[in-house]
Amino acid sequence: MTASRFPRWVYTEGGEPDPRFTLANERTFLAWIRTALALIAGGVALEALSLPIQPGLRLVASILLLVLGLVSPLLAWFGWAASERALRCGRPLPSSRLGLLLAVGVAAVGVLVLVGVLVGPVGR
Known part of the structure; x- marks a missing residue:
């Protein structure tokens, strides 16, 4: 029965x-999927909206959000x-590989957007 x-x-x-x-493990997986969707939506929105952010920094932040959003479901699946x-084997649960990656990635996006806002668009 379990083989199928x-x-x-x-x-x-x-x-x-x-x-x-x-x-509970499945709910955690689905929470990571929701996080991935939010990261992808944020990456698309950051580039699609006409925000007063330096374009190069905005593009890098957007790409970083998209990459995080694409990598997260894969790491969530393996987690x-x-x-x-x-x-199933009664072993201790493994640590998450996703938390630190997302924390560093989202912090980097925050820094890029902050600097992009402070510098402003080119030619302003």
């Missing part, structure tokens, strides 16, 4: 954990799988 579940490399290992933990396998 996807991905097999997660579900064929260990035994069934308490469903509450599995569902979900690692946590699910740990739950």
